[in-house]
Amino acid sequence: MKRIAIVTMGVKLNNENGYTRFRFLAEFLTDKGYKVDLITSSFQHWAKKQRDIKKIKRERYPFNIRFIDEPGYKKNIDLQRIRSHRIAAKNLKEMLEKDGSYDLIYCEIPPNDVALAAAEYAQRHSIPFVADVNDLWPEAMRMVIDVPVISSILFSPLLRDAEKVYSLCSGVIGTSDEYRDRPFQRGKKNIPKDTVYVGNELGVFDAGVEENISDVEKESEEFWVTYAGTIGTSYDIRTMILASDYLKKNGYPQIYTKILGGGPLKEELEELASSLQGNVEFIGYAPYEKMAAYLKKSDILVNSFVKKAPQSIVTKIGDYLAAGKPMINTCSSPEFRKKVESDGFGINIEAEDPILLANTILELYKDVKKRRVMGEKARKIAEEQFDRPHSYNKIADLIEQLIKE
Known part of the structure; x- marks a missing residue:
């Protein structure tokens, strides 16, 4: 042996x-x-x-x-x-x-x-x-x-x-x-x-969804835009908060931003969110199985990075794709941006632009068919490659x- x-x-x-x-x-x-x-x-x-x-x-x-x-x-x-x-x-x-x-x-x-x-x-x-x-x-x-x-x-x-x-x-x-x-x-x-x-292991992800989905409460009119991962320097949670504020002020109180995870900037960003009007909730760290249920219950997932972030295809991508939801990607990695476009599971936008992020959220919010098609493609890529x-x-x-x- x-x-x-x-x-x-x-x-x-x-x-x-x-x-x-x-x-x-x-x-x-x-x-x-x-x-x-x-x-x-x-x-x-x-x-x-x-x-x-x-x-x-x-x-x-x-x-x-x-x-x-x-x-x-x-x-x-x-x-x-x-x-x-x-x-x-x-x-x-x-x-x-x-x-x-x-x-x-x-x-x-x-x-x-x-x-x-x-x-x-x-x-x-x-x-x-x-x-x-x-x-x-x-x-x-x-x-x-x-x-x-x-x-x-x-x-x-x-x-x-x-x-x-x-x-x-x-x-x-x-x-x-x-x-x-x-x-x-x-x-x-x-x-x-x-x-x-x-x-990831799709079997484990799917089992987590099945076991926890009923515990994740969501009103029928709510539309969730979700981030899961580290709340640190490379990750552009600030722009998500500002975009949420913009959406609320412009007549979309039904759009909610959910932030799962922890990190060194969590308290600072919680203070920012509380000073603005957007519907932002910091869920904190959730066990993997419960995180899977949150992703599944969300409507859009955001792979949110600042412009200078050197990351490429990070750990959370497998879970995002497994959830079968459209992705908004701000990661600058040419490799991943090409993948988002060629595989058709999301939309690439420039990082650190709250208005652009808000408008992209609205584009997907208003187009049920596009969300469904992107979500189906995401799940297929998860099954074939992740x-x-x-x-x-x-x-x-x-x-x-x-x-x-």
Whole structure:
């Protein structure tokens, strides 16, 4: 039985918040007949606290879990987080030196230094190394800290580590074509690569809808425009609030804006919403199954980003498409804007323009047929391209190819 390590600092374990990509992948590869170690942090990124490892070890998983000691941090982007990841990288290196007899290492990037520790170990021991590129550091961090010269100096170690990781890859999986191709930007390598969207499990999504839809109360005349995800610097919730205010003032009190999720700007934006007239409700964090029901009960979903946001095809897209609703997209990613247009499940607009957003909402509000057609196309794309039990076979195929070599 071949032994695989999956290294990720951000994964949802039982009864936690967070992303499930690597949890699903660990189970998926176990079902394929591999012996899988999920190597993750002692620190839970979304809760911003240390995990109860003794409790987790009493729980049942089909794969083995190994924990990297990490001190933790309080903010998503600050020097404390960079220091915390540096310590985690050192501890990962020590862990692998003690027991790293793997046939392949599959590692998330970022964090760049953690991925580098895994990549360098793999190189020293002639182990195939696959990078799962699901964000770009330091590019994304410049959204928060973008000071000429100073940011370049501050982020140069992150860029250096990223380039080293990319140079050591045996294979690449990207959560978008842009991310898949990033490791080849500075030089062509003849290694396998593929795009596998973060996606979701449609069966789990649909079960969540069925179980929770009756608990999500909505009056018959209400029309919901919904955002689900992080409330942070990259995400343009402010424009949604201003658009809601514009709609209310211009005679559309039946149009409601629903914001699901949490983040560093939540309180500030709640204050803004309360100072205006729009029908804006901050739902807060909802368990996945209940979030699915909210998306399903909504009329329009907004993939809302600021102009400078570097994100491409993000985690929430699979859930938006699964809901079978039309999407308004303000993300600037050329790849995703092309996909929205060619697949026909939504409308691209420029970010940070409240009037344009309000008018686009009205365009869809008044056109029931267009909403229905876009919604049907969205669900079809979810089934064909984002359903993990099917789409993650690409990862398994790439791994099998590298292990055989």
